[in-house]
Amino acid sequence: MTQPTNSLRRSGIALLAATTLVVLPVVGTQGGAGTAAAAAESGSRAWHGGWAASPQPPTAPFAPNWSEQGFSDHTVRQVVRVSTGGTKARIELTNRYGKTPLRITGATVARTGEGATVEPGSVRRLTFGKGGSVTIPAGGTVHSDGVPLTVAALESVTVTLYLAEPTGPATFHSFASATSYRADGDHRYDRSGAAFKETSDSWYFLSGVEVSGGAAAHDDAVVTFGDSITDGVGSGLDADNRYPDELAERFTAAGEPRGVLNHGIGGNQVTNDTVWAGEKGVTRFKLDALSEPNVGTVVVLEGINDIGGSDWEGFPGGPTPEVSVDRLIEGHRSLIRQAHAKGIKVIGATLTPVKGSSYYTPVNEAKREAFNHWLRTSGEYDAVVDFDHALADPADPDRILPAYDSGDHLHPGDAGYRAMAQALDLDEF
Incomplete structure (x- = not known):
């Protein structure tokens, strides 16, 4: 069967x-x-x-x-x-x-x-x-x-x-x-x-x-850490088109293959544990991302479930506790401290557009924009990748460009994941 x-x-x-x-x-x-x-x-x-x-x-x-x-x-x-x-x-x-x-x-x-x-x-x-x-x-x-x-x-x-x-x-x-x-x-x-x-x-x-063995160009691995958008929800079945896959292809095409390790979990949050989507990110970060061998850089894209999970009745197990922007920022600061304590570079990623999805409300959008402003301007991450701009529709920047949308207005499709990988500067690694 x-x-x-x-x-x-x-x-x-x-x-x-x-x-x-x-x-x-x-x-x-x-x-x-x-x-x-x-x-x-x-x-x-x-x-x-x-x-x-x-x-x-x-x-x-x-x-x-x-x-x-x-x-x-x-x-x-x-x-x-x-x-x-x-x-x-x-x-x-x-x-x-x-x-x-x-x-x-x-x-x-x-x-x-x-x-x-x-x-x-x-x-x-x-x-x-x-x-x-x-x-x-x-x-x-x-x-x-x-x-x-x-x-x-x-x-x-x-x-x-x-x-x-x-x-x-x-x-x-x-x-x-x-x-x-x-x-x-x-x-x-x-x-x-x-x-x-x-x-x-x-x-x-x-x-x-x-x-x-072999002749890898780089010993240090890249870990991508986050929720369903790192996990690849919305990408094609058996196609290896998640954004970490596309990033690995860029490294190989440049003649510099290296480990790119996907530690996304669909539904995961930075600040709240959930029954079905694992421990909160600040807890599992050391178990998953930082325990990998020879990690040089971690890319963190997480927080949209913290913002949207408190409003969506369809969230498995029911809505999760509301998370303020300040609490979300403190969660990210914990991730930064944990990475730096291990001598690992950490790149922060802006939260991607959600207009038209089950997560979208004016309040949630204000939180997303406030968090992204902090991430872009605070200098607390070692570097920033702007996935928000990479996926946004120029005619309506709060919405994913239709060509990049998997159809639920929250998750990218294959073309969107490719655009995310292209937004990363390989020199930052």
């Missing part, structure tokens, strides 16, 4: 080893590796983020997915595109929101074919501390061991997980704008996609793909 497509969701805002390695949570962070060997690898500059997604608690705010029920004797195959290449690869798996330990019976990584197929000869068995299986405690995260796999910048890889035992509700990432595949039984080594008869437009347990 195939899951419903993600159009409804976007309009609302996707060989058993004999030994098992048990991974203990890392003290003080949920973002580190769970073994001494993995921690040593993570602590070196050898590994670079190629792809990432922020974890979310199991929920189904707009359309059915697999997170609330979880998996049992299922193989889950997920396709992601890496922004920088290398000669070795490893994956990051997370059980951040699990209530019980999560057992991964086995996993593989391969170069992607069409749909759920993989390229012949490219399937690599993944191990965890040399064991074929791993148990991740509730709240924990683990890296696999690295395996030889040559991938180029902007090439897709396929990660396949076999989950023999009931997982319970699954930590996942809701708006993937990408197709994931599920099969009954163990199909992690299948080259064909024939067994994968169910699909979803979310990612499950997979929170990162890292690479090493």
